[in-house]
Amino acid sequence: MRRTLAVLVLPCAAGCTVGPTYHIPDNAVATSSSTLQPFLNAQDPSMSNAALPARWWRLYADPRLDDYVREGLGANRDLGAAEENLARAVYAVYEAQSAKVPATTVSGEVGISTPPLPRASGLPLGGVYSLGGAVSYPLDLSGGIRREIEVARADQQAMQAIRDEVRTTVAAAITRNYAAACSANQTLVSAQRVVDIETQTLHATEQLKAGGRATAFDVTRAHAAVETSEAAIPAIVAQRNAAVLSLTALLGRVPSAYPRDVETCSAPPALISVIPVGDGSQLIRRRSDIRAAERRLASATASIGVETAALYPQVSFGGSIGMSGPISSFSKKSQIAVSFGPLVTWTFPNTLTARARIAEAGAxxxxxxxxxxxxVIDALRDTETSLDAYVQEIRHNASVRAARNSAAEANDQAWRLFRFGRTDFLSVLDAQENLAAAESALANSNATLIDKQIGVFVALGGGWEQEGLADPADGPARGSQVVTSGRESP
Incomplete structure (x- = not known):
């Protein structure tokens, strides 16, 4: 038995750590050369290979948007909950580290002795006491405690990445709803412009009817065109109000405290430069979901060591002292016991449970x-999809804008021809209907375009970085094979 114990303990006497040492697998997608290359759609003139700035919403140069994002990141309730979950993970690391601290126990007991002998025997009968104290220090020869700390730290860093992802989501949602509200206001202006044009046509038609050059049927059809265009306005207002209320919730406010200045926003924010998208290597270091997945892998790897340590004896070193005796003669007739040395606990040879847990941790x-x-694959796909959608919407927007300009010109031409009697009134109504459809399509495309822009920023994973912290594009942070950020690990 002693020889077996020596064989298992002596190799770890210098403080070895059982289980595999974590590193990113050599065949991981995150380290593949094809993953780290520039994006396929990054060659479009609307993008550059420059690194994405930490606070990408500032590329819109909109002070009101900056204020909203700042307020939301400080007051959003979901983000506050994520912060508390991170704090809980930090304390879990403290708890794991406390296993390396010497443990002390103090005990005391007072009772009444009831010996089985009769009282006539002359033995004392009365109160007795017992006092004791012990201290022990775990040697952690197999490194099980070190692996448990490694698990807790990796879990904390994974929770940190989840918190960062919530920050990214909140910043993007604030920007998206602010842009949606402003786009709706712009659409309202466009819809009202169509109503104004059709109203002018209605008035002109009424004058022509009074002069005998138009019929009552022409006036009725002109009325119908105005009413149809006006009927579309309430839906646009509802869309604007929904975006404002969503923005209000993201700011941590109740609906009655909605930001009223958004109602006066006449156009969505516009980028002051092309979108800097960086490359695959920067995306890997920046995306919070990738960092969280990498940290979960590190935690799972360290868990193998935690379970492997159960195969080895658990050795601690310490001592204890105790004294006991009758209360009537406290410290005079006390029995004092002192012990000092190692304490070994070991489940050998019953290792089936431990080996099953090792296999489970490995799986x-x-x-x-x-x-x-x-x-990683999903992140790359998501990014390429968002980039392509943005590029295609730019092209679509250009075509829709050209169609709107042609429709506006055709409307002017139809009205002039009608006034000189060279076409009928139906042609005028058709031209106005085409203009209304083209104006609506352009307004929708403008709103979609900025939504696609924000979708690109979301896919790139920026916006979680906090003031005063290093940008992950500068390189991996301490404690992670990919990158971690935010609160420093204990």
């Missing part, structure tokens, strides 16, 4: 590795 680590690859 969990392999699953985490696959999940890590899957998250």
């Amino acid at each position: 969990a680590a392999r699953a985490a590795e696959k999940s890590f690859d899957s998250v």
